[in-house]
Every structure is written in C-alpha cells, then in structure tokens.
Amino acid sequence: MKKIKKTDVQWREELPHDVYMVCRRHATEPAFSGALNNCKDVGTYICACCGQELFNSTNKFDSGTGWPSFFQSISQNCITKKEDTSHGMRRIEVQCSKCDSHLGHLFNDGPEPTHLRYCINSLSLKFLKDK
Numbered sequence: 465m466k467k468i469k470k471t472d473v474q475w476r477e478e479l480p481h482d483v484y485m486v487c488r489r490h491a492t493e494p495a496f497s498g499a500l501n502n503c504k505d506v507g508t509y510i511c512a513c514c515g516q517e518l519f520n521s522t523n524k525f526d527s528g529t530g531w532p533s534f535f536q537s538i539s540q541n542c543i544t545k546k547e548d549t550s551h552g553m554r555r556i557e558v559q560c561s562k563c564d565s566h567l568g569h570l571f572n573d574g575p576e577p578t579h580l581r582y583c584i585n586s587l588s589l590k591f592l593k594d595k
C-alpha cells in the first residue's frame with residue numbers, strides 16, 4: 465500500500481475544520497453528534513481523509529456510546545493500532561494505515577464473534593451506500 469503523506473498545512477486547507485480537528489489533531493466529536501452514528505444502511509465506510517475502505521456496514525453495531533461502533537475492520541491491514549496514554553487512560557488508538565488519520569479507539573468489550581469494539585468518530589468516516 466502506498467502511504468499518503470501531506471503536511472499539516474495541506475490537511476488543514478483541504479479538510480473541513482471539524483474533520484481536520486478529529487483526524488489530524490486527535491479531537492473527539494461529541495457523543496451522539498455524528499451523522500453516521502445511527503446509520504443502518506448497507507455499504508462501506510471509508511476514510512474521510514484518503515478514501516481507504518475501513519469498515520463494512522455488516523460489522524457495525526449499536527453500542528449505545530454515541531459513536532459509530534464496529535466489531536471488526538474490513539481487513540487486517542487497513543488499520544494501524546497505537547498505544548495512547550493521553551487523558552490519564554491507557555487506550556489503543558486506531559488510525560487509517562494509509563494516511564495515519566486518527567479514527568478513534570479500540571476496546572475489548574464488543575459483541576460476538578470478535579468481542580472487539582472499534583469506537584470511531586463519525587467525522588473520520590465517509591459512507592458509500594451500496595447500489
């Protein structure tokens with residue numbers, strides 16, 4: 465996979481401000497604020513910064529947290545995991561492997577069959593509905 469590298473200035477210029485703050489500055493959107501939190505349509509969730517496919521709607525579930533939640537990613541290599549010790553917590557941050565966009569965090573309290581919960585900012589995703 466060819467990595468996408470852009471400067472902070474480039475990202476700031478091409479992304480909407482709220483998307484930039486989440487994806488490139490690790491902000492978290494307010495719970496229940498995201499347009500894709502309640503999305504139940506069939507399709508594919510892609511990276512808002514680079515368009516890489518990240519999650520399939522069949523792996524989305526309602527976690528009740530207020531953020532789009534998935535029990536697995538679309539492939540093994542589309543996500544990069546990083547230890548995140550900010551805000552006095554020890555969490556696993558998940559990023560898009562192609563452009564290093566901050567997506568959200570990974571927890572191990574998800575449903576069957578993986579018991580994983582990818583807790584993802586709606587702003588870091590775009591949704592492509594199946595035709």
Ligand code: FE
Binds near residue numbers: 515516
């Ligand atoms: Fe990306």
